[in-house]
Amino acid sequence: MATIRVFPQPWAARAAAKREDTLNKIRAEWRLSTTDLVKAEKQRDLTGPFIQQFLHDDEISIISKDSVQLVEDIKNAKLTAVQVTSAFCKTAAIAHQINNCLHEIFFDQALERAAWLDDQFSKNQSTVGPLHGLPISLKDQLHVKGVDTTMGYIGWIGRNFGSDPEQAHKIESQINTELLSLGAVLYCKTSLPQTLLFGETKNNLVGETLNPNNQNLSAGGSSGGEGALQALRGSTLGLGTDIGGSVRIPAAFNGIYSLKPTPERLSYRAVANNNPGENTYRSTIGILSTSLGGLNLLLQADLSCKPWLKDPSVVPIPFREDVLKEYEARANPDGTANGTIPLKFGVLWTDGVVQPHPPITRGLNMVVEAIRSAGHKIVDWNPPAQEVGRAIHLAFLKADGAYDIHSQLNLSGEPLIPDLRKSFKLREPMNLLKYQDLTLQGLKYEADYSDYWNSTAEQDGQIVDAVIMPVAPHAAVIPGKYYHTGYTQVINLLNYSVVVIPVTKADRLIDTVDSSYEPLNDLDRMNWEAYDPEMYDGGPVGLQIIARKFEEEKVLSIAKIVVSAMETSKAGAKGTVTREGNQIARGA
Amino acid sequence: MATIRVFPQPWAARAAAKREDTLNKIRAEWRLSTTDLVKAEKQRDLTGPFIQQFLHDDEISIISKDSVQLVEDIKNAKLTAVQVTSAFCKTAAIAHQINNCLHEIFFDQALERAAWLDDQFSKNQSTVGPLHGLPISLKDQLHVKGVDTTMGYIGWIGRNFGSDPEQAHKIESQINTELLSLGAVLYCKTSLPQTLLFGETKNNLVGETLNPNNQNLSAGGSSGGEGALQALRGSTLGLGTDIGGSVRIPAAFNGIYSLKPTPERLSYRAVANNNPGENTYRSTIGILSTSLGGLNLLLQADLSCKPWLKDPSVVPIPFREDVLKEYEARANPDGTANGTIPLKFGVLWTDGVVQPHPPITRGLNMVVEAIRSAGHKIVDWNPPAQEVGRAIHLAFLKADGAYDIHSQLNLSGEPLIPDLRKSFKLREPMNLLKYQDLTLQGLKYEADYSDYWNSTAEQDGQIVDAVIMPVAPHAAVIPGKYYHTGYTQVINLLNYSVVVIPVTKADRLIDTVDSSYEPLNDLDRMNWEAYDPEMYDGGPVGLQIIARKFEEEKVLSIAKIVVSAMETSKAGAKGTVTREGNQIARGA
Structure with a gap:
């Protein structure tokens, strides 16, 4: 770990401090030992049995379900939002430690919300919406209140697009507001390449995200962290963006599904982007999921909010x-x-x-x-x-x-x-x-x-x-x-x-x-x-x-x-x- | 009339020759006398009684109907497509002579088509489509096969965007193809301002189109010729375009109706335009009509073609x-x-x-x-x-x-x-x-x-x-x-x-x-x-x-x-x- 000076920080030190800060957001019992981390480094395929060794059976059972089964099970009171959220937070925590796929962790916020959702459910005997209790991961272009959006830029740490720190963490992307209104739980943000315009997933903030299916290879593309997280089943459903293949490449490279809609089908409002003034060929919000059903679930639920x-x-x-x-x-x-x-x-x-x-x-x-x-x-x-x-x-x-x-x-x-x-x-x-x-x-x-x-x-x-x-x-x-x-x-x-x-x-x-x-x-x-x-x-x-x-x-x-x-x-x-x-x- | 030299022609002579050519497309019995032309020049309001003095009662009866009534009457065999087309061609011919509102006249083509439509109708006892026999006028940005599209530019006379004359007159705007498939009759193209970006209707080709309701005023806007033609009831329905008010200004200035849709609702494909590479804020195809029903009729009919x-x-x-x-x-x-x-x-x-x-x-x-x-x-x-x-x-x-x-x-x-x-x-x-x-x-x-x-x-x-x-x-x-x-x-x-x-x-x-x-x-x-x-x-x-x-x-x-x-x-x-x-x- 680099020495951290408080002021002024050179960019590398700021990045290291941010990485450390993110790791510190993982609770102690979810931290892996150095032995396990070394083992992971040498492991070609981190998916399936490898990551599952760090999970309990009930957690494996939860993360093996797809988005549609999860919302069904919560709706039918077979699982609680807290159980589901805990399982995915833990899996995402382990995924990040062995695969370096996250930019932001806000598990506490997520678990608090899951508890609130369970409370609502028991009070009203009905779900808040069609995504009730479902953890959804986000590419680090999407703004969540209280959380950094860095898009991999060191200059954006603790600052809204690098501006006044006082103004940081106040924005919420419209689509996130919609997902929350539908009952979703937001819990982490996934890694991406510097500039967003690269088929591998690498930046100065977290370094590189490799492919969890085969660590000789890259996680791939500008929603690469999302693809890797889902390959490790630390998420069943996530949002990415696509300007040149960014939700399609990571889906293909990680053995999952994705939907790249036509731009302007889903809301990009208040989502950070590379050069947003280039609006002739627009980036689009896309969906990645471990199942086709997950893609359909999110599209249908979100459009019910009439985002237009x-x-x-x-x-x-x-x-x-x-x-x-x-x-x-x-x-x-x-x-x-x-x-x-x-x-x-x-x-x-x-x-x-x-x-x-x-x-x-x-x-x-x-x-x-x-x-x-x-x-x-x-x-x-x-x-x-x-x-x-x-x-x-x-x-x-x-x-x-x-x-x-x-x-x-x-x-x-x-x-x-x-x-x-x-x-x-x-x-x-x-x-x-x-x-x-x-x-x-x-x-x-x-x-x-x-x-x-x-x-x-x-x-x-x-x-x-x-x-x-x-x-x-x-x-x-x-x-x-x-x-x-x-x-x-x-x-x-x-x-x-x-x-x-x-x-x-x-x-x-x-x-x-x-x-x-x-x-x-x-x-x-x-x-x-x-x-x-x-x-x-x-x-x-x-x-x-x-x-x-x-x-x-x-x-x-x-x-x-x-x-x-x-x-x-x-x-x-x-x-x-x-x-x-x-x-x-x-x-x- | 300016002397016309065959080659080389200075721009003014080319414009004069084009104007002469257009006038020559009006059949002799529809030409007004110099006396009438002088009378028209002195007349404040050319609409209603003034233009009607040059029409027969049966023609007045036809041009007094709106688009919806006209298609109904043709469908119910109360009128033929030829009767309707003749009445509007004649009225448009007179309108142009007193109001200078046309760029192109292709009445012969129109009447031939109307006869074909009548023939189809009597053969099949049904209309070709919901616009069967309805004359529709076009702003001179829309391409019709066999006819100039000049958009007021002298350099475009007889040439497709000024290019090789061999390539001229071969294009048909997609929306025109759709209108024809729906049974419409195309018969004339209306005047517009140079550049299209002007609230009055003036160019070097035909000069100025004044307001037929009050010749102290301008016909207004970049579909001004269309507005004027409709005020004179030489058309009940026409297409224009709108980049800054171009179908709304002429509608308002001429006492008619218009619909400016959101761009990309109707097809702009193969329609000439000013600086088409500026696609960030797009011009849109709009509809002008003497009635709300006309706007609705055209929108609904055209969308039935699935233009997308x-x-x-x-x-x-x-x-x-x-x-x-x-x-x-x-x-x-x-x-x-x-x-x-x-x-x-x-x-x-x-x-x-x-x-x-x-x-x-x-x-x-x-x-x-x-x-x-x-x-x-x-x-x-x-x-x-x-x-x-x-x-x-x-x-x-x-x-x-x-x-x-x-x-x-x-x-x-x-x-x-x-x-x-x-x-x-x-x-x-x-x-x-x-x-x-x-x-x-x-x-x-x-x-x-x-x-x-x-x-x-x-x-x-x-x-x-x-x-x-x-x-x-x-x-x-x-x-x-x-x-x-x-x-x-x-x-x-x-x-x-x-x-x-x-x-x-x-x-x-x-x-x-x-x-x-x-x-x-x-x-x-x-x-x-x-x-x-x-x-x-x-x-x-x-x-x-x-x-x-x-x-x-x-x-x-x-x-x-x-x-x-x-x-x-x-x-x-x-x-x-x-x-x-x-x-x-x-x-x-």
């Missing part, structure tokens, strides 16, 4: 149960086509820039086989060059010449982390005329992509319902080797709605190197050469299921059919090579 | 009949409160920058009295300083330093019209960091305004349903004296949905000058001194009824209640001073 009445940026579209049902009616409960019109899927095998590693391609094949066996239609997806979309999107993210990032860094004097020194060097902002021209290019790309989507009806009269594509070209990622974020970024340019589902895990025995592959370009070569079956073994494979703008209910419904079809396919498969750990969790 | 499937910028909100009914249920058919919760209105008497002229204030009083007598609630509206919103919005419109405008002018060498030489002088574009800061200011203003709106529930638990405010501080405007467009611009910054209704007309006998008024500032003084009861006599007074984002159905429904309440109030008024011409037309 208090946040004028939100489009007034209530939760559309009818859309959910409309797609549900297209398949049997086991995912098989039911004699109505089968679903039609596009599959993007590669974006033509960077070929996915073998585990990802195998994952695509598994999904395609399952969908096809279930009687749905599959066509190849050949949209307008994804690389064009990626380049436009990246230009927007960099348009301010990293001015905002450097303003925040300058508050404390902390430097850019080495990985980002080149990308976010301070530069001249883009000329406005160029910016406006870029806007036109973005709109044109969006229109072209939409036209392509509509053109899928030309052959059989049926428009593709959803598209399956990789989240990234690798199953999680070896730190330092995330070369291409095009698979997620293009979807941000299009503002589409996406569900990520876990599909399988990298398997060194199956996913061997294909040394005959001829890379398409230097980037593709770098990525291809970075594939190491041994290192990646156990890395989760998740895929994107993509629908169009504001089609959140539709894509949730379709994802459920896909997951069901995969389970059916798996149950029916005989003689297929499978290994332990390749099972897919099915949400409610 | 082909235009990814459109938000997928279908027409919400339930919302319409929900508000309808709040009043009796005569507009009076019916024992459910009465409606609650805010009234903005002044924006604190420029005090409206006496006719406008009287109009506000008339509406307030009618609403109050009908049993609904009225409160004063004191939102965040409108001037702040206006300044932010204006900065966006000027952010590119008029680069786009000058690029278009340079195609032909035409100059800015004198009125705009100062405002749109070519300047350095805004710095992007400043632009992004301005974006944050805009978002903050929007959030503050929304908070204020919600705060109206503090006293009685009821949030204001809609706000009544001026469109402009004058009843139409004396050319050169439009000093303040804040009343409309702020609403564009907020992206609210608005219906404009006609209320009364300026009356020199009632709306006398209040010489005791102390102007608030220099701008207010200029505006106040510009009021001349004699000049303004007969100038229409329209007002804005404002609801929040994407509340088009709600605001249409509320507007209907307001209009009914005003009729009821008028019918009940005894001994009140009224003059001929102060009647309000009521839409279906």
Whole structure:
């Protein structure tokens, strides 16, 4: 531990003090011994049995349930809010100690609220709302009263965006107010990368969050701490944000689910952000969960608050149960086509820039086989060059010449982390005329992509319902080797709605190197050469299921059919090579 | 007529040739004599009896109906599409000759289509769609195949945005494709101001469009030609666009109705625009009509095409009949409160920058009295300083330093019209960091305004349903004296949905000058001194009824209640001073 000087503190000391302060918020009986911490450091896979060794059976029973089961059990008085909250606080405490995935801990606040909720429940014999007693974790962009929001910036510790300390800790993000009104319990905030614009989870405040499924790899993406926490079952449901893949990458890399809605479906009001003045391509609030049911639960509950009445940026579209049902009616409960019109899927095998590693391609094949066996239609997806979309999107993210990032860094004097020194060097902002021209290019790309989507009806009269594509070209990622974020970024340019589902895990025995592959370009070569079956073994494979703008209910419904079809396919498969750990969790 | 040289043509000659060409598209029997033209020039009010002298009784009968009646009559075989189209083409032809309100005439195309529609109708004994046979006029930003879109720019004559003539006339705006699929007949395009950013209707192509109700005044605003054409009943329904008041100003100035939806409710795809790369505050497609029923008809019909499937910028909100009914249920058919919760209105008497002229204030009083007598609630509206919103919005419109405008002018060498030489002088574009800061200011203003709106529930638990405010501080405007467009611009910054209704007309006998008024500032003084009861006599007074984002159905429904309440109030008024011409037309 670094020596802490009270004043003035250099940035590193301020960060160390903050880390120490966070650890001190963990009660003594939840602290791990040095022996255990050393053991954890050497452990490849921290999930399941490893973390469970620190928990009691009743705690394991609670954290093994998904969000929907938890609220049901509390509603039916099988569990109390305090029991549930305690179990998740303890698990999150252990997760943080072995995985470094939290920025903020406010378990005391959470347990106090849980007790209040139990009290309300026993008084009124009814829940406060549909999220009664459910612990929800938050990416450290969301403001909670009484708690820091640092977004990884040292200069924001104890200060609201680095401003007057007197003004700190007074803000609550609108969506948090909504969650609380629905009965949720907020208890911790999860780690993220400096700038938010990085596919790994690393900053000067807490350092790095590795992948709990395989510590050779990164937790991944800008809601990486959230993904890692959920992989360790220290949470079943959390909020993140997504500007270039930030709720999709961590879901895919950690074997969980996420929903990236179209921006302006959920409230971003009073949520901290990188360069919020860049509002042409907006970051969106997203949901991560250990189950599909969790995603649906949060979306439906939150929209019942009519967030558009208090946040004028939100489009007034209530939760559309009818859309959910409309797609549900297209398949049997086991995912098989039911004699109505089968679903039609596009599959993007590669974006033509960077070929996915073998585990990802195998994952695509598994999904395609399952969908096809279930009687749905599959066509190849050949949209307008994804690389064009990626380049436009990246230009927007960099348009301010990293001015905002450097303003925040300058508050404390902390430097850019080495990985980002080149990308976010301070530069001249883009000329406005160029910016406006870029806007036109973005709109044109969006229109072209939409036209392509509509053109899928030309052959059989049926428009593709959803598209399956990789989240990234690798199953999680070896730190330092995330070369291409095009698979997620293009979807941000299009503002589409996406569900990520876990599909399988990298398997060194199956996913061997294909040394005959001829890379398409230097980037593709770098990525291809970075594939190491041994290192990646156990890395989760998740895929994107993509629908169009504001089609959140539709894509949730379709994802459920896909997951069901995969389970059916798996149950029916005989003689297929499978290994332990390749099972897919099915949400409610 | 200027001499026309074939090549090279200076811009003025090209404009003259284009004007001549347009006039030549009017068939001989619809051409007016020089005597009539001179008579028209001297006539203060061209509407009603004046223009009707050039029409036959059966034509007058047709053009006196509103859009809803027309489609009903065609559907019930009381009229043919050809009869209706002929009557409107002829009226539009005369309107253009006396009022200079058209850019494009394509009556032949229209009549051919009308004949086809009649043929379909007699073959199938059913209409092609809900707009079967209805002539719809278009602001000259909307593309029609085979026809110029000049937007007033000489350089665009015969060229698609000034580009290769080979590529001209091939585009059709998506919304036009939708209207055609619904059975509409397109027949003419209406005049607009150079740059679109001007409260009067003037360009180098056709010159000026004056107000047909009172030729001392301007037709007003950037859909001014459309407003004038409808005042002359050369159309019952038309499309315009609105970036700062462009469908509201001409509606108010011409005694008709308009709907400015939230941008992204209707398709703007393949519609020409000023500086389309400025997409932070977007122009919106709006509807102008001689009746409320016309607005409703077009909105509902167009949304039945699901425009979002082909235009990814459109938000997928279908027409919400339930919302319409929900508000309808709040009043009796005569507009009076019916024992459910009465409606609650805010009234903005002044924006604190420029005090409206006496006719406008009287109009506000008339509406307030009618609403109050009908049993609904009225409160004063004191939102965040409108001037702040206006300044932010204006900065966006000027952010590119008029680069786009000058690029278009340079195609032909035409100059800015004198009125705009100062405002749109070519300047350095805004710095992007400043632009992004301005974006944050805009978002903050929007959030503050929304908070204020919600705060109206503090006293009685009821949030204001809609706000009544001026469109402009004058009843139409004396050319050169439009000093303040804040009343409309702020609403564009907020992206609210608005219906404009006609209320009364300026009356020199009632709306006398209040010489005791102390102007608030220099701008207010200029505006106040510009009021001349004699000049303004007969100038229409329209007002804005404002609801929040994407509340088009709600605001249409509320507007209907307001209009009914005003009729009821008028019918009940005894001994009140009224003059001929102060009647309000009521839409279906």
